[in-house]
Amino acid sequence: MEILIYGITNSVTLALMAIGFSLTFGISGVANFAHGAFYLLGGILTWIFINHLGIPYFLSALLSILLVGLLGFLLYWGLMLRLRGLAINEVIATLAAAIVIIEVLRWLGFSGFTYVLPEFIKGSVNIGRVWLDYQRIFLVAIGVALILLFYLFTHHTKTGLSFRAIAQNERTAISLGIDSDWTAALSLAFGSALAVIAGLAILPLGSIDTELGYDILIYALAVGIVGGLESIPGIVVASFILGFSQIAVATFFKAQWQTVVTLGAIVVILAVKPSGLFGKYKELEERV
Amino acid sequence: MSSTICRRQGVRRNEFEWGDTDHSHGHNPGKVRLDRMLEIKNLMVFFENALALNDLNIEVHRGEIVSALGSNSAGKTTLMNTISGLIIDMKVKEDRRGGERITLMGEVRFEGEDILLTKPSLRIRKGIALSRERHPIFPESDIEENLRISTYLRRDPGIHKTFDFVYSIFPPLIKLKKRKAGFCSGGEQQMLSIGMALMTKPKLLLLDEPLLGLSPAMQNSLIQAVKQIRQEGITVLVAEQFARPLLPIVDRGYVIENGMLTLEGSGQELRENPEIRSTFMGV
Numbered sequence: 001m002e003i004l005i006y007g008i009t010n011s012v013t014l015a016l017m018a019i020g021f022s023l024t025f026g027i028s029g030v031a032n033f034a035h036g037a038f039y040l041l042g043g044i045l046t047w048i049f050i051n052h053l054g055i056p057y058f059l060s061a062l063l064s065i066l067l068v069g070l071l072g073f074l075l076y077w078g079l080m081l082r083l084r085g086l087a088i089n090e091v092i093a094t095l096a097a098a099i100v101i102i103e104v105l106r107w108l109g110f111s112g113f114t115y116v117l118p119e120f121i122k123g124s125v126n127i128g129r130v131w132l133d134y135q136r137i138f139l140v141a142i143g144v145a146l147i148l149l150f151y152l153f154t155h156h157t158k159t160g161l162s163f164r165a166i167a168q169n170e171r172t173a174i175s176l177g178i179d180s181d182w183t184a185a186l187s188l189a190f191g192s193a194l195a196v197i198a199g200l201a202i203l204p205l206g207s208i209d210t211e212l213g214y215d216i217l218i219y220a221l222a223v224g225i226v227g228g229l230e231s232i233p234g235i236v237v238a239s240f241i242l243g244f245s246q247i248a249v250a251t252f253f254k255a256q257w258q259t260v261v262t263l264g265a266i267v268v269i270l271a272v273k274p275s276g277l278f279g280k281y282k283e284l285e286e287r288v
Numbered sequence: 289m290s291s292t293i294c295r296r297q298g299v300r301r302n303e304f305e306w307g308d309t310d311h312s313h314g315h316n317p318g319k320v321r322l323d324r325m326l327e328i329k330n331l332m333v334f335f336e337n338a339l340a341l342n343d344l345n346i347e348v349h350r351g352e353i354v355s356a357l358g359s360n361s362a363g364k365t366t367l368m369n370t371i372s373g374l375i376i377d378m379k380v381k382e383d384r385r386g387g388e389r390i391t392l393m394g395e396v397r398f399e400g401e402d403i404l405l406t407k408p409s410l411r412i413r414k415g416i417a418l419s420r421e422r423h424p425i426f427p428e429s430d431i432e433e434n435l436r437i438s439t440y441l442r443r444d445p446g447i448h449k450t451f452d453f454v455y456s457i458f459p460p461l462i463k464l465k466k467r468k469a470g471f472c473s474g475g476e477q478q479m480l481s482i483g484m485a486l487m488t489k490p491k492l493l494l495l496d497e498p499l500l501g502l503s504p505a506m507q508n509s510l511i512q513a514v515k516q517i518r519q520e521g522i523t524v525l526v527a528e529q530f531a532r533p534l535l536p537i538v539d540r541g542y543v544i545e546n547g548m549l550t551l552e553g554s555g556q557e558l559r560e561n562p563e564i565r566s567t568f569m570g571v
Contacts, residue, residue, distance in 0.1 A: 082384050155433075158440060165437045168426040174377050175420055176488060177412040177441040 001128045003247055009136040011243025012143035013202055017216050018223035018235050019146060020194030026230025027163045028184030030080055031087075032072075033094040035195050036217030037101035040210060042068045042196025043117060043203045044110045050118070057118055065196045072192025076185040084184070102213035115208040117200065135204050142201045146194070147232065163187060167230060222262045226269045228279020237277060241265070323350040324397075325492055325523055326371065331394035333366055333375070333547075340366040342547040344394070348492065348525050353518050355534055356527045357558075357568055358544035364527035365421050367544070368496040371396060371525070372418035373408035380407075398492070412441055415491030419498065423481035427470025431461055434469050434480055438487035446489075453520070454483040457513050475506040479513070486517070493517060495526045499533065507533045531568035535559045 021035040032038075042064045049060030075097055083089040105111075124133040154160040165173040166183045174180055195216075203212075222242060227234030242265055246258045269276060326348040333341040341363045348354045358364045369375040370392065379390040396404045403411055426434050435454060439447050455462050458479040464472060469480055478498055485493055495514070499507045507530065515537050518524055528534050535541065538555035543564065551561065558564050 084381065084384075086385070161433070161437045162440055164429065165426055165440075168428055169424050171374065172420060172424045172426065172484075173437075174408055175372055175374055175418050176438045176484065177409040178437075179409055180377075 002130050003244070003251055005127060005130050005132055007240075007244040007247045009132075009140055010247050011240040012140045014219055014223050014243050015235055015239035016139070016143050016146065016198035016201060017195075018220045018227075018239065019150065020191040020198065021217075021220035022224050022227075022229055022231075022235050023150070023194060024187050024191030025224065027167045027187035028076075029085075029087075030076070030090050030184065030188060031094065031229075032188060032191055033091055033217060034072075034075065034098040034101065035191065035220050036213040036215065037098040038068050038072065038192040038195040039199040039216045040105060040208070040213040041071075041101055043199040043208050043212075044105060044115070046196075046200060047110075047115055047117060047208065061200050065193050065200075068196045069189040069193035073185050073189035075192075076188040077181075080184075080188070081181060098213065098217065102210055105213070106210040110208060111210045113207045116206075117204045117208070119204040133205075135201075139201045139205075142197070146197065147236065151232065159186065218259075219262065222266050225266050225276055228276025231276070231278040234276055234278030324348075325350045325399060326525070327395070327397040328371070329395040329397070331367075331370065331396060332392070333363075333370060334391040336389045340547050341370070344544070344547070344549060346542055346549070348523060350491075350523055351518070351521065352539040353514065353524045353526065353537055355531075355538045355541040355555075355558075356525065356544055357529065357531055357534075357541055357564070358527070359529055359567070361546075362544045363547040364529075364544060365496055366547075368418060368421075368494050368525075368527050370404075372416060372494055373403070373406055373411045374418070376405060377408055409441060412488050412490075415489075416494065417485035417488045417490035417492070418494040419478075419481045419485040419496060421496040422500065423474070423477040425469045425477050425480050425484065428468065430466050430468055431472070431480055432465045434484055435487050438484040442487075442489065444489075447487075450487055450489055454486050457486070457516050458483055475502050475510075478502060478506075478510065482510075482513070482517075486522075490522060492523045492525065495524065495528075497528055498526065499528055499530045504533070511537055529568065531558070531564060535564075 017039070020038075021032060024030055024032045024035075045064035045067060046057075046060045049055040049063055050057060053060075055063065075094070079093050079097070080090060083093055119133070119135045120138050121134045124131050125137070126132075152160075154164050162173065162178045162183055163186075165176070165178055166180055166187075170180055173183075223235055223238045226242060227236075227238030242262060245261050245265075249257045249261050324347050326346070328344055328346040331341055331344040331346075332339065344363075344367065346354075346356070346367075356364055356367060366375065369378075375390060375392070379392070382389050392404060394404070395402055398411070398414060398416060401414075403414070406414075426437060429437065435451065439450070460476060461479055461483060464476060469477060472480065482493075482495065482498065485495075498510055498514075502510065511533050514524055514526070526534060526538075535555050535558055538558070540554050541552065541558045542549055543551035543558070551558070551563070553561070
């Protein structure tokens with residue numbers, strides 16, 4: 001019972017961490033290594049807004065989602081635009097951006113028990129002898145809602161459809177009038193905003209630590225690689241596989257082994273099916 | 289007038305040929321003034337040092353079906369990409385990375401306006417749409433969604449009318465609405481590809497090798513569809529290497545070899561030309 005409940009919440013947590021990363025990669029082909037940094041930055045910005053500027057929680061959350069989204073857009077427009085299609089350069093550039101953001105935050109000292117984001121509702125509930133806090137229930141609800149919204153967005157709005165068009169065949173999309181630069185920049189903005197939403201849901205469970213910036217990236221990468229980047233069913237399935245195996249390992253062995261499971265899964269998948277469980281092999285030339 | 293087919297030789301053309309605006313091609317005898325929708329003048333396209341298009345002069349008049357015939361690597365696709373603006377998009381992205389490998393010279397005029405350096409989305413707004421070579425559609429989306437994506441730039445309320453129009457021209461697509469485009473046959477994908485270009489509501493439709501890889505029966509039904517499209521008032525420019533099914537519906541045609549124009553004339557003249565018959569029809 002404990003494994004089931006914590007397995008589900010842990011899996012949804014992983015899915016939340018990965019969805020933004022996967023969205024950006026699926027559409028623009030940019031592996032945004034600054035994903036974890038944006039997650040962290042969103043959390044810290046919200047904390048500053050609440051505790052230093054006295055802005056109410058929901059407004060602070062909205063502000064930091066918008067700000068980090070804008071930062072993602074600017075990261076693309078200012079830096080990635082020239083590197084497009086050069087995969088290694090993209091990785092180096094986003095990783096550099098991530099290190100700058102995370103290390104500046106570390107230097108400013110945003111780490112430790114003072115930095116805690118408020119829970120949506122305090123308290124917990126007893127489900128079959130397992131205590132589950134409301135925040136984790138909210139987290140699952142947010143995860144499910146985001147994935148549903150994400151589906152509706154990509155299938156029923158003009159921008160969402162243009163995202164999928166660019167992801168499937170960039171040049172045909174361009175020949176139909178879809179601007180690939182605008183779409184890719186938007187995808188990075190959306191991905192960054194999703195990182196912040198994930199952070200706002202997950203961070204209240206503990207205190208903010210700058211190390212998270214790197215950890216989240218690893219988790220997002222693991223889910224993406226196991227499930228196949230750019231595939232929504234892939235994200236869900238991979239999150240559940242990794243989420244449950246992490247909890248199982250933590251219960252039966254030691255919590256330290258969780259990371260080994262995650263990294264081991266990456267290695268196994270890369271050796272057996274490099275495109276991931278649901279992924280499709282995509283040639284680099286398809287990208288413009 | 290002896291033969292209106294003029295044999296082109298050398299790189300430079302005589303300037304006077306263009307000064308002589310009255311290109312009587314034999315067809316449309318009743319028409320007083322030709323409405324030049326698309327004029328291409330002295331177009332040169334380089335890929336690095338390679339000359340892909342060499343001093344090309346082509347014009348398309350409103351309401352015509354015009355063909356650009358040529359074998360593989362003649363420069364047909366480069367021509368289509370230059371008119372649709374895809375090549376500008378490629379060039380911009382190359383230049384950004386410091387590549388600077390694509391060079392364009394000359395004029396491409398659409399309805400009198402020089403659009404050589406205009407980006408693709410603006411050209412679509414002006415009314416130019418391209419169905420690309422080898423019908424690259426969106427394989428993961430169903431047919432209807434492919435068509436819906438193609439209306440990206442449109443804000444007008446008449447979109448459902450265009451849907452009806454596309455389905456009336458390609459009735460086989462109606463039954464396939466909900467099928468993933470990647471699972472459709474080559475012919476169906478080709479219809480879809482043309483349908484997608486039509487969804488942008490073009491004045492000028494560019495077709496890049498629409499008959500490639502299709503069965504003769506499918507080729508014929510596509511040809512009929514092209515005729516129908518023209519009847520709706522859409523001007524068509526087709527790049528093709530299969531001259532036999534195409535030439536009967538063509539008003540005028542150009543032949544491109546190694547990026548250069550070698551022949552031009554009315555559809556009838558091209559059909560009777562011995563060189564075309566041996567090169568493109570295997571007679």
